[in-house]
Amino acid sequence: MTTAGHGNGRLIEDLREFSGMLLRDPKYRYAPQLMIDAADELARLRVDAEKMRAFCRDALHEFWEGDGEMQDMGKRHGLLIEVEVTEPCGEACSCAEYGADFPTECYRFAPFLR
Numbered sequence: 001m002t003t004a005g006h007g008n009g010r011l012i013e014d015l016r017e018f019s020g021m022l023l024r025d026p027k028y029r030y031a032p033q034l035m036i037d038a039a040d041e042l043a044r045l046r047v048d049a050e051k052m053r054a055f056c057r058d059a060l061h062e063f064w065e066g067d068g069e070m071q072d073m074g075k076r077h078g079l080l081i082e083v084e085v086t087e088p089c090g091e092a093c094s095c096a097e098y099g100a101d102f103p104t105e106c107y108r109f110a111p112f113l114r
């Protein structure tokens, strides 16, 4: 059984084969409950992750000005990505706001924080 590269017909065959395995083999008898538990856990983790994303965005905005320690911390933990820019990203961007000489480094939120 593969998880990629099959068309709709093959997917249905795979699902039937998998269901049959679960039903026939006693060692898989807990699999349906495991799937339900995994889905519940994934839902909980998504809620937790969204709370952490919101907190990180607020914290990074709140402490943006300063000695750069917050940016260094954000970069170290993969929350911020440093990009070299040759001109301001936009009027609202801090690289334009602080009138740096270009090219300069601009910090941007990692994709999962946007």
Ligand SMILES: [Zn+2]
Pocket (backbone or CB within 6 Å): 085, 088, 089, 090, 093, 094, 095, 096, 106, 107
């Ligand atoms: Zn910028």
